[in-house]
Amino acid sequence: MILLAIIVAVAVLLLVSGFEMFLVLGVPTLMIKQFFYGSLPDPVIVQKVVGGINHSTLLAIPFFILAAELMGDGQIARRLTGLVMSLVGHRKGGIGYSVIGGSMAFGSVSGSAPATVAAMGRMVFPQMRGAGFSEKFSLGLIASSAETALLIPPSITFIIYGWMTGASVARLFVAGIAAGIVLGLVFAVLVAVEARRSGVETGPRKNWREKFAAIRHAGWALGMPFIILGGIYTGYLTPTEAAAASVVYAVFVEALVFRTLTLRRLIAVTERAAISTATIFVLLALGGLLSYFITLAQVPNQILAFLSAADAGPVMFLLVVNVAFLIAGMFIDPNSALLILVPPLFPVATAMGIDPIHFGMIVTLNISVGMITPPFGLDLFVASSTLGKPVMTIIAGIWPFVIANLIALMAITYIPPISTFLPTLVFG
Secondary structure, eight states: OHHHHHHHHHHHHHHHTTOOHHHHHHHHHHHHHHHHOTTSOHHHHHHHHHHHTOOGGGGHHHHHHHHHHHHHHSSHHHHHHHHHHHHHTTSBTHHHHHHHHHHHHHHHHHOOHHHHHHHHHHHHHHHHHHHTOOHHHHHHHHHHHTTHHHHSSSOHHHHHHHHHHOOOHHHHHHHHHHHHHHHHHHHHHHHHHHHHHHTOOBOOOOOHHHHHHHHHHTHHHHHHHIIIIIHHHTTSSOHHHHHHHHHHHHHHIIIIISOOOOHHHHHHHHHHHHHHHHHHHHHHHHHHHHHHHHHHTTHHHHHHHHHHHTTOOHHHHHHHHHHHHHHHHHHSOHHHHHHHHHHHHHHHHHHTTOOHHHHHHHHHHHHHHHTTSTTTOHHHHHHHHHHTOOHHHHHHHHHHHHHHHHHHHHHHHHOTHHHHHHHHHHHO
16 A cells, blocks of 8 residues: 555646646656666566557557547538437427537547537537526536547547456447436436526427438438447447548548548648547556556555455445546546556456446546546636636536536446446347
């Protein structure tokens, strides 16, 4: 436990001092090597850093990031979102339901919560205000609904969790659909209550001809989730192969069908994707090294022994996990929270008989909540930048959704079939 205390203390000191996350992960790890494992040859460190990210599963990350950039910059994501709006926008508070469904649709092709906030915010904020929703509620819903992008596949968070734990990425993707729907339904209840309280207008009802026209308009866009999800769930494609296929399909549709992708835009999109990929892989490399030392020091066994001595069962352990991830999510980015907390906690979870897929849903939803919790929730700042609103205004509107998140989190934590039913049904 001394080793864990040193890691946490040094990491917190670096974090509050404003250091970049790769240093927050890397410096404590190198200190541990120097002072506790000085006899360990330096080439071993290099091998762990390079070997840790030399994994075929991780190839899906750059492909999905590039596909997300292509679709967010082009028409695929917008047409999927427009389809959702045309189907549910006529109901009372329909624009609110459209934000939730549109965020899920955008997330199903991007896997990025910040990108979803930026894209959805520009499209729907004026419409929500025009329909009668308050500014605070509108901002809170836009920022919060983007969390579903981390749960609805393809999710970079699931890929990283699968790489770290050996859990099936395909099963995580399937389970994420159920978890995302639960979160979306909880938000929908808030929308319904607010719509009645505020007297929100009912949008114009579209006839069947207009709905079919919207479906045809989104036809090529609908091919993207079909390739990603259909290919994985039918067993024809692995997640990595589906990621590569999504890039090819996105380039084909955006360049030749929608004709929005020029060579200049392709270069710019690829550059942004490369920067995002490099940032993630630097963190993954250092996180792999940190995980190696945590395992070497038998930190998970020490945590398990402590819980056993305290007579703490799975219920109490999962409560501690939720609190730890919620606190971490307030201060650090999702990938860093995964890399720091999963290595010591996952072995304890499996030793207590907690299903790896179920634990993955708990972890990912916790990270999603961290995206909107002050003081450093990333989506708060993305929404502020995108919509030109003060961060404190967005924070004022976020609290009902934080409470809704906690309700969904408790349901997913203590009702395991929510996470395990669909993977069992699909894969057996």
